[in-house]
Amino acid sequence: MARFGQDSLHPSITDPDMDSMRILSETALRFPDALSFSSGAPYDGNHDLANLSFYTDRYIKHLRDKGVPDARITRLMFQYGPVNGLIQDEVALMLRKDEGIDVPPEAVMITHGFQEAALIALRGLCASPDDVLLSVSPAYVGIRGAARMLDIPIRGVLEGPDGLDPEAVAEAARAVRAEGRRPAALYLVPDFNNPSGTVLPLAARRRLLEVAEAEDLYILEDNPYGLFARDGEAMPTLKSLDTAGRVLYLGSFAKSAFPGARLGYLVADQEVADGSGTVRTLAQTLSKAKAMYSVGSSTLSQAVIGGILVEHDHDLRSATRELAAVYLERLDAALDALAEHFPPGADHGVEWNTPRGGFFLALKVPFTADLAAMERSARDYGVSWAPMSMFHLEGGGRHEMRLGFSNLAPEAIREGIARLARFIEDTPRETSPGTQRPTSRETAPATPGAAA
Known part of the structure; x- marks a missing residue:
């Protein structure tokens, strides 16, 4: 059977940066019991075959x-x-x-x-x-x-x-x-x-x-x-x-x-x-x-x-107001759970932004949040997320996670954040994680924890 060398294929096929979507989707398949914040799948509770x-x-x-x-x-x-x-x-x-x-x-x-x-x-x-x-x-x-x-x-x-x-x-x-x-x-x-x-x-x-x-x-x-x-x-x-x-x-x-x-x-x-x-x-x-x-x-x-x-x-726009309410409820559940597990004033080194809508929020942690860490989180703690470094075009995001909450019910979001909190607490901090620009207006609060 003919065999291709990687150098004979278009660079886009062999570029590891092109593998992001496949890696995130396969994480869910490999760890089916993990609660997944790694994707931005739409809510699917309103579908009817009729x-x-x-x-x-x-x-x-x-x-x-x-x-x-x-x-x-x-x-x-x-x-x-x-x-x-x-x-x-x-x-x-x-x-x-x-x-x-x-x-x-x-x-x-x-x-x-x-x-x-x-x-x-x-x-x-x-x-x-x-x-x-x-x-x-x-x-x-x-x-x-x-x-x-x-x-x-x-x-x-x-x-x-x-x-x-x-x-x-x-x-x-x-x-x-x-x-x-x-x-x-x-x-x-x-x-x-x-x-x-x-x-x-x-x-x-x-x-x-x-x-x-x-x-x-x-x-x-x-x-x-x-x-x-x-x-x-x-x-x-x-x-x-x-x-x-x-x-x-x-x-x-x-x-x-x-x-x-x-x-x-x-x-x-x-x-x-x-x-x-x-x-x-x-x-x-x-x-x-x-x-x-x-x-x-x-x-x-x-x-x-x-x-x-x-x-x-x-x-x-009018036809999706109930759907918008579902997403906003899930956003609020994620923000409330983060505030509960990472209260202001505590020494946890965790920060996040407070979007007013959409499917995602960004979480900053005091260690490298890469694919290896994400796999360990999914395997050992039952919760997955997406490394923000996957989305940076010029480098960056090494100490940030993207949390997608759109396709998790509020109770699953609360449980997922609890699992994530245990993972973060058990992961050793880096002595010098470096400084990064915040990704939203509220990402840099005066005290650790959620932005005001």
């Missing part, structure tokens, strides 16, 4: 009500569909209602989740080997993976207490340009960043758009968690604030509607003129890449999502 047929039928009824003939509907459901999707109209209406993003349907591309949207956007925006992607750091591992698969260099911009600093972005863009390369785009999650949970303040959002225009940057705004803010605390998206056409918006239905549908979307309303002078949206132009990656997204999955949107009058 909904699959209900929402599919609802979308088919919607098409009939619009006057689409049954022969056409049958073909749409059973055959290959349009490359950029069936439900562009429904998604455009949802964006207008939920986010104040007013774009035509032809500016929307339906994708296989965030990951395909990121691959397509990067492939379109980064045209030269000298193009560089800037990214918030720490960052979701999927963006580094997408850039690595496409051989696009990525430069991390370390976030501060209030998320990504626009001036740090400008500085990074100028540094890349001074090296003779072009900073093509910037990736970030302004609302409840994965992994740190930070939220970019409104003034910083406006300033970041100014920086993008001044530095000729496009922004890839990833927003999987924005619907899950506390009531009255939702922030306007960068895309809704963008008046210069600098933002490409990447969304997903995995967290808000139906993870198994594997559907997301790319919003790119920028105009592109071809050699004949014909002007189309960037989303339409990028359909060439979409066709080569996946031909088109599942029409049945789109029918289910389309039915959900139609049934709820394209108002997914």
